[in-house]
Amino acid sequence: MMSTVANEEKQVADYAPEKVNNEGRTPTGDELVARAAAMVPGLRARADEIEINRAVPDDVIESFKNAGFFRILQPEKWGGWQMNPIVFMRVLQELGRGCGASAWVMMILGVHNWEFGLMADQAGDDVWGEDDETIVASSYPPVGEMTRVEGGYRLKGRWPTSSGTDHGKWAFIGALERNEVGVPVDRITLLVNQDDYEVIDDWYTFGLAGTGSKSLLIKDAFIPEHRTHSMIDYRDDDRPKMYKFPFSMIFYSSVSAVIIGFAQGAIDVFTEQMKVREDNGTGASTRLSPYVKDRLGNAVARVRSSKMRMEQMMAHATEIVEHGELVPNEDRIAYMLDIARVGRECEEAVLLLYKCCGARGVYKSNPIQRYLRDVLVGANHITQDGDNNAGALGGFLLGEGLPPLMYEKPASN
Structure with a gap:
């Protein structure tokens, strides 16, 4: 007989197809929301376990992948479905009913795929050129030190609250760009490879403990220009x-x-x-x-x-x-x-x-x-x-x- 824990894990995994888009078509928004709703009982059953372990387990993230949730906002050129963000938001509303930590991590990791639509194509190629399911984490508070150098930026500091970072192979990092007298003139996001940062386990909280929102330590990293974008320079261009x-x-x-x-x-x-x-x-x-x-x-x-x-x-x-x-x-x-x-x-x-x-x-x-x-x-x-x-x-x-x-x-x- 299957154990209770194993049955709960199976309940989470069974709601979605084994592979996204396995019928050669893009699912509708309603289908994706239905997949999320079907996960709720299994996620609720595992919420205590996830909170105690202070991390969303790999099999839950894999189930999110299988359901296609990471492809909702991902640009088509890298295998995504380039949907209206409201579809993603409706999916998150359903997942949040089951396990807050799991839904939060899906939100943080999944919204990053939309961000690539704002960047140079080379950034997406760097991340998804070999594996279009690669996950990107983040920490946006502009708390570190960023210096412009030839061809890009140098970055160092400690960034907090990187939710679900254990699943990421890259991370978006926030920083302030300053002029020659030190006055902030822009808010920049920089895409950093996991080889350039260390994960610090300091996430001990009374709520959302299961998100594993640890800190990222960057001692000194070079980030090329194509892996950056402004968070506030909102202008018209040829993006979809x-x-x-x-x-x-x-x-x-x-x-x-x-x-x-x-x-x-x-x-x-x-x-x-x-x-x-x-x-x-x-x-x-x-x-x-x-x-x-x-x-x-x-x-x-x-x-x-x-x-x-x-x-x-x-x-x-x-x-x-x-x-x-x-x-x-x-x-x-x-x-x-x-x-x-x-x-x-x-x-x-x-x-x-x-x-x-x-x-x-x-x-x-x-x-x-x-x-x-x-x-x-x-x-x-x-x-x-x-x-x-x-x-x-x-x-x-x-x-x-x-x-x-x-x-x-x-x-x-």
């Missing part, structure tokens, strides 16, 4: 339409999509529990309580609002880029608040449910506490900064202009 969205919009909204999944997972578990739970004092069915029904309804409203806002944002932006145009700044700055508000609304939703669970919610055997911890950590990500993004939008509407180094390079550069 699906890569004409702003970089920050796609990366930030992917984070929000996963967080929506966390909150929906909490709603799923809460609903299952309250349908059968009885009050300890009266024996009455808990689902009859107006308090329980009110909190569930308000949690659902917050999550639905977040999800619909993301859908509307992407539909509007898609219409713009499909016409070969760039998303205007007045839309971009509003989108950033749309994206950032997701974290706050989803953590509010999960907290509403958690407080309704009483003492039962504090036990580690109850998944609701893990969804709460994961959503709190996810909502602390810089992409979910609703306060500063609200202030930026308000200031823009009042004539203050765009925040520096967020939407465009300084005019003097």
